[in-house]
Amino acid sequence: MKNTSEPIVQIRGLTKSFGNHVVLDGIDFDIEPKQVVVVIGPSGSGKSTFLRCCNGLEQPDGGTIDICGHRLCDHGTLLDDRALNTLRAEVGMVFQSFNLFPHLSVLHNITVGPRMLRGMSKEEAEAAALSLLQKVGLAHKAHVMPASLSGGQKQRVAIARALAMQPRVMLFDEPTSALDPELVGEVLQVMKVLAEEGMTMVVVTHEMGFAKEVADVVVVMDGGKIVEAGPPSEIFSAPSQPRTRSFLQAVL
Ligand code: ADP
Ligand code: MG
Numbered sequence: 611m612k613n614t615s616e617p618i619v620q621i622r623g624l625t626k627s628f629g630n631h632v633v634l635d636g637i638d639f640d641i642e643p644k645q646v647v648v649v650i651g652p653s654g655s656g657k658s659t660f661l662r663c664c665n666g667l668e669q670p671d672g673g674t675i676d677i678c679g680h681r682l683c684d685h686g687t688l689l690d691d692r693a694l695n696t697l698r699a700e701v702g703m704v705f706q707s708f709n710l711f712p713h714l715s716v717l718h719n720i721t722v723g724p725r726m727l728r729g730m731s732k733e734e735a736e737a738a739a740l741s742l743l744q745k746v747g748l749a750h751k752a753h754v755m756p757a758s759l760s761g762g763q764k765q766r767v768a769i770a771r772a773l774a775m776q777p778r779v780m781l782f783d784e785p786t787s788a789l790d791p792e793l794v795g796e797v798l799q800v801m802k803v804l805a806e807e808g809m810t811m812v813v814v815t816h817e818m819g820f821a822k823e824v825a826d827v828v829v830v831m832d833g834g835k836i837v838e839a840g841p842p843s844e845i846f847s848a849p850s851q852p853r854t855r856s857f858l859q860a861v862l
Contacts, residue, residue, distance in 0.1 A: 617641055618645075618677065618678055619675070619810075621674070622638055622674045623672060623673035623674065624637040624663060624673035624674075626663060626668065626671050634656050634659055634660060634670070635835050636673070637834075637836060639829070646810075647812045647828075648813050648821040648829070648842070649661075649813065649829045650828060650830055650857065651831035651832050655832050655834065656834040658814065663683070664677075666683070666689070670683050670688075673685070680697055680700075695727065699727055700778045700779065701778070702775055703783070704772055704781070705785075707788055708761070708788075710767060711756075712755070715752070716743070716756065717743070717753060719771050720735075721738075723774060724739075727775065745770065746770045761789045761793050762797055765786070768785075769797075779812065780804065780809055780811045781813075782812070782815070785797055785815070786798060787815075798817060798820050801813065802820070802823070813825075822842045825842045828841070828842050830853070830854045830857065838850060846858065
């Protein structure tokens with residue numbers, strides 16, 4: 611563990627059902643500053659729903675979520691929209707399917723959030739966006755449209771766009787699952803650099819190499835519960851839970 615002070619994210623008793631299907635069944639978890647948490651688990655175990663609850667995209671049924679000391683969700687009730695938007699700016703999210711705005715240039719995709727939600731001037735937002743594009747190796751693509759980019763490039767733009775809001779924590783939901791295999795590495799490399807720079811990150815991924823190399827903590831979800839959590843050395847070499855063992859056998 612790199613650092614332990616006030617948790618950036620504190621979750622207690624988080625529950626969520628769709629109809630009578632319990633998808634999150636009492637999640638307790640803390641994410642410490644600069645921690646890289648990798649979440650693994652079988653399809654349908656609630657990983658995406660967990661991330662979506664952490665930035666208010668999904669309304670939990672019960673439990674509390676505190677982000678940077680602010681209560682995002684109090685016993686299942688979300689903040690009002692205004693407070694929610696402010697808080698969401700602290701939580702960057704990167705999706706499997708990139709979700710870039712197709713009608714906006716790469717640069718404009720990155721500047722729209724800071725200009726509308728952070729009140730940045732056009733010049734300031736563009737300067738920041740260009741430096742982020744440089745960071746993800748795409749400064750030369752600032753003025754093209756997303757459709758002309760490869761999947762790996764789109765995802766790197768999506769990461770730059772999330773970073774432009776200066777979030778305190780970044781959530782990644784299977785960021786490389788939609789990519790051709792030869793494009794996975796360039797996205798993981800950008801994420802690895804972010805982790806090395808001290809970004810607090812929660813990453814849902816099936817990339818076990820990334821988990822082993824970069825994660826401080828690996829969280830195993832199954833059936834809406836955290837069945838096991840620990841450093842990668844422990845989870846991969848000596849998992850204590852049968853459900854972790856069977857999941858790892860299937861993916862490794
Ligand atoms: P994972 O990301 O681990 O694959 P999800 O969080 O996406 O799991 O989904 C967990 C379960 O919740 C799945 O059975 C899924 O079908 C269900 N689910 C997710 N979102 C919805 C929704 N909006 N409406 C109904 N069921 C949903
Ligand atoms: Mg998912």
